Amino acid sequence: MTDQGPRPEPLLVRVLKGERTAIPPVWFMRQAGRYLPEYRALREEAGSFLDLCRDPTRACEVTLQPVRRFDLDAAILFADILLIPHALGQDLSFVEGEGPRLAPAMTPAMLDAFRERNVLESLAPVFETVRRARAALAPEKALIGFAGAPWTVATYMLAGGPSRDPSALRARWYGERAFVEGLIDLLVARTADYLIAQIDAGADAVQLFDSWAGGLPEPAARALSVEPMRAIAAKVKAARPGVPVIFFPKGAGALLEAYAALEECDAVGLDTATPPDWALRNLAGCAVLQGGLDPLAVVAGGAAMRAAARRLLRAFAGVPYVFNTGHGLVPETPPAHVAALVDYLRSGDWKDA
């Protein structure tokens, strides 16, 4: 085989490293999934959601589906943040209409057994999905790897059943601090290894999802979210320099400044509640900005969707920005609205007064 030299950097990676572009790169959280008929068809074939995540042929196909349909700038690996607790030894199931269940609920006695588990071995199908997806994607498209941040993953592990508000579990940090911190430390170590293995398999950038970062009082937020995410990114960067790390601490509010200021944080994901002007003033000098669009505006479509997109695109026109939603696309999203949104972004019409 002839040496074709290094692959050119995908647009998304260039922007995550600080390049500003006239038209921002675009991808969406939960861009693969239930709103797409081609996903639902494969999902039915695969059996359980967990089986689908661990089937490299089908998981690769699901990873590529939204990029094919909408010509997005990036694919995100199709997997789930709860594959780590599953690999550590908890049973994972998805209760229809309720959400994920990890059982049995985590206890201090389980921590020692979990430390012995070789998670990378049982996550091997995920790395195979990454390899196949990278090989199938055009060179200018980025492949994003991801993991849950320790606090969000820990809340699911501690709940042991579907919970609408896992953040209520922060009481455990006050009452059982050594146990909770022991669990967080274990997750920091395993999550860093997991992301490094995704990068080795072909991921061009990685995102840490801290979906339950909101509502933590400052000392707890720093101990349970900011510092564990920093520690993971530091390990990833020491092992694989140059691969951008995106932090998405949903609901972090004014504390977003603490994440953005970290040397290890290349980009921060904005949730739907973050005011664009505030983000521009307080975050843009430290980190690349991503997201912010209300996924419900994409459900609505039309002029309302364009106005919501325009507001963000104009606010962030002078800084490196990755266009995305402020949380995952919801199952009610009409795929035609996603296509119209990408067209609107690429048309540049939002620049006109």
Ligand SMILES: Cc1c2[nH]c(c1CCC(=O)O)Cc1[nH]c(c(CCC(=O)O)c1C)Cc1[nH]c(c(CCC(=O)O)c1C)Cc1[nH]c(c(C)c1CCC(=O)O)C2
């Ligand atoms: C908290 C969390 C989870 N998973 C994830 C998070 C963090 C982001 C967030 O806050 O949404 C992250 C995730 N989950 C999934 C992806 C794949 C990539 C993508 O963004 O397209 C990613 C990045 C697939 C999925 N993960 C899940 C689905 C739906 C599964 C199905 O087909 O039934 C998909 C496509 C299941 C899942 N997985 C999880 C929940 C709460 C659920 C149930 C939610 C629901 O039922 O809507 C845990």
